[in-house]
Amino acid sequence: MRSIEDDLFPSTPGKVKIERTNMLNRQFYRCFASTSTMFVWALFLIALTASYLSFQSFVDPRNRHFAASWGGLNWEKQVRTSAQIRDSRHMSVLVTGAAGFVGSHVSLALKKRGDGVVGLDNFNDYYDPSLKRARKSLLNENGIFVVEGDINDARLLSKLFDVVAFSHVMHLAAQAGVRYAMKNPASYIHSNIAGLVTLLETCKAAVPQPSLVWASSSSVYGLNEKVPFSESDQTDQPASLYAATKKSGEEITHTYNHIYGLSITGLRFFTVYGPWGRPDMAYFSFTRNILQGKPITVYRGKNRADLARDFTYIDDIVKGCLGSLDTSGKSTGNTSPVTVPTLVSILERHLKVKAKKNFVDMPGNGDVPFTHANISLARSELGYKPSTDLQTGLKKFVKWPLRVVRHKHRLSLVLDISDHGGTTVASPAAMDLAMTQNRSTHMTTTSPRFKTLKQFQHDQIDHNKNSEASSRSWRGPRQSPASGGRP
Numbered sequence: 493m494r495s496i497e498d499d500l501f502p503s504t505p506g507k508v509k510i511e512r513t514n515m516l517n518r519q520f521y522r523c524f525a526s527t528s529t530m531f532v533w534a535l536f537l538i539a540l541t542a543s544y545l546s547f548q549s550f551v552d553p554r555n556r557h558f559a560a561s562w563g564g565l566n567w568e569k570q571v572r573t574s575a576q577i578r579d580s581r582h583m584s585v586l587v588t589g590a591a592g593f594v595g596s597h598v599s600l601a602l603k604k605r606g607d608g609v610v611g612l613d614n615f616n617d618y619y620d621p622s623l624k625r626a627r628k629s630l631l632n633e634n635g636i637f638v639v640e641g642d643i644n645d646a647r648l649l650s651k652l653f654d655v656v657a658f659s660h661v662m663h664l665a666a667q668a669g670v671r672y673a674m675k676n677p678a679s680y681i682h683s684n685i686a687g688l689v690t691l692l693e694t695c696k697a698a699v700p701q702p703s704l705v706w707a708s709s710s711s712v713y714g715l716n717e718k719v720p721f722s723e724s725d726q727t728d729q730p731a732s733l734y735a736a737t738k739k740s741g742e743e744i745t746h747t748y749n750h751i752y753g754l755s756i757t758g759l760r761f762f763t764v765y766g767p768w769g770r771p772d773m774a775y776f777s778f779t780r781n782i783l784q785g786k787p788i789t790v791y792r793g794k795n796r797a798d799l800a801r802d803f804t805y806i807d808d809i810v811k812g813c814l815g816s817l818d819t820s821g822k823s824t825g826n827t828s829p830v831t832v833p834t835l836v837s838i839l840e841r842h843l844k845v846k847a848k849k850n851f852v853d854m855p856g857n858g859d860v861p862f863t864h865a866n867i868s869l870a871r872s873e874l875g876y877k878p879s880t881d882l883q884t885g886l887k888k889f890v891k892w893p894l895r896v897v898r899h900k901h902r903l904s905l906v907l908d909i910s911d912h913g914g915t916t917v918a919s920p921a922a923m924d925l926a927m928t929q930n931r932s933t934h935m936t937t938t939s940p941r942f943k944t945l946k947q948f949q950h951d952q953i954d955h956n957k958n959s960e961a962s963s964r965s966w967r968g969p970r971q972s973p974a975s976g977g978r979p
């Protein structure tokens with residue numbers, strides 16, 4: 493494998509992006525003539541709509557900033573091949589920002605040691621994309637497929653997780669650079685906040701949930717004066733929007749760990765430099781200008797004090813990233829209590845049916861207000877590591893009839909347990925499939941042998957009211973004697 497350190501890094505001048513018009517700051521003047529007033533109001537409405545759409549473009553994860561081409565059998569094959577691991581001891585990693593400076597180095601290092609790697613990058617033009625294309629070629633030569641797409645594209649992310657059950661995500665895609673935030677603040681919200689949340693939502697829903705390692709920044713220490721900076725220091729005084737978005741990312745990832753049990757490790761990188769680096773960074777642009785005999789601008793602080801950075805060489809950062817992936821805990825899922833209304837809303841989402849909720853005071857019948865297990869002893873003594881979160885578990889529960897049928901009857905996708913005295917129950921998804929598969933047969937939603945869970949629940953309520961044995965009651969699948977027979 494060719495080492496990227498062996499390659500010369502190309503000289504690629506940075507680009508300056510055109511500043512976005514801030515529609516919200518537009519002013520309009522009051523007009524007294526009636527037609528003119530209407531005209532001005534119409535203009536105002538158009539401006540308001542445009543402002544809204546412009547705002548949505550960085551908060552709405554479904555909005556794409558560019559047309560990406562992905563999908564298809566050949567594309568899926570490339571993704572799968574790239575994700576192949578050398579043997580079962582290795583991990584399959586989705587690397588976001590793979591065509592970036594740190595992303596390309598980390599991808600190559602992972603691949604070299606036998607891990608499966610799939611890259612994702614939007615190839616934006618914050619700096620010359622030809623450098624990113626050159627890095628991509630290098631990755632391709634080393635068997636790494638880089639998908640061209642944005643972390644805000646929820647459909648693409650979910651497709652990637654459908655094709656490959658990634659065990660890890662190395663999240664390095666971001667809008668980098670401290671000073672550029674003055675020129676293009678929206679790009680920081682788009683990538684570092686909206687994109688991060690879209691990625692976390694995908695990881696949360698994935699089965700199994702991957703462990704995530706991501707790049708925060710030394711800039712979160714902001715105006716901190718205590719040196720050296722350490723993890724326990726305060727980070728509530730960011731000095732730039734970039735720093736503020738990275739700090740927000742730290743808070744956002746905390747909540748995804750807390751609520752959904754996602755294993756997340758944030759790394760605060762300190763001014764990373766090296767071959768294949770970013771042309772917008774000082775060491776790079778200084779080198780270029782010095783070679784071209786051009787002057788360089790060296791900033792100074794208060795009282796002409798020299799500025800200083802704890803510069804970190806790329807190889808050390810790569811070691812840190814790989815070490816973090818290797819030692820990252822497994823996503824544990826349900827380590828936090830979930831409120832009962834949340835349980836209901838998850839069920840509603842999976843069943844695609846709205847529950848009729850009656851909220852009443854808790855009866856004094858022995859119920860307790862909450863439970864929350866401390867599983868640390870079970871973890872250390874038994875190696876117990878629950879890995880299914882409630883979202884995933886309920887999804888599996890709701891799809892249960894469909895799975896059983898797949899196992900028993902390959903051609904029919906609906907569970908038929910009528911020969912055990914029960915009534916067939918099908919989840920809405922199973923019903924859709926049953927209708928598709930059996931369009932020309934007698935099977936329809938009105939057939940008495942096929943019910944959705946919703947219909948089944950209604951029947952159960954009626955059945956319980958009558959409190960008598962009913963031939964329509966559902967007994968569930970056959971149980972082994974050891975498990976106690978009927979549920």
Ligand SMILES: O=C(O)[C@H]1O[C@H](OP(=O)(O)OP(=O)(O)OC[C@H]2O[C@@H](n3ccc(=O)[nH]c3=O)[C@H](O)[C@@H]2O)[C@H](O)[C@@H](O)[C@@H]1O
Pocket residue numbers: 668669670708709710711761762763764772773774775789790791792799800801
């Ligand atoms: O540590 C980090 O987290 C951050 O490190 C760098 O940010 P920065 O340290 O500002 O790196 P440079 O842009 O290369 O600047 C290095 C130093 O050179 C100075 N500089 C920069 C540009 C210039 O023309 N002149 C100049 O003196 C800067 O003020 C700074 O003190 C990266 O650009 C960020 O993306 C990263 O997140």
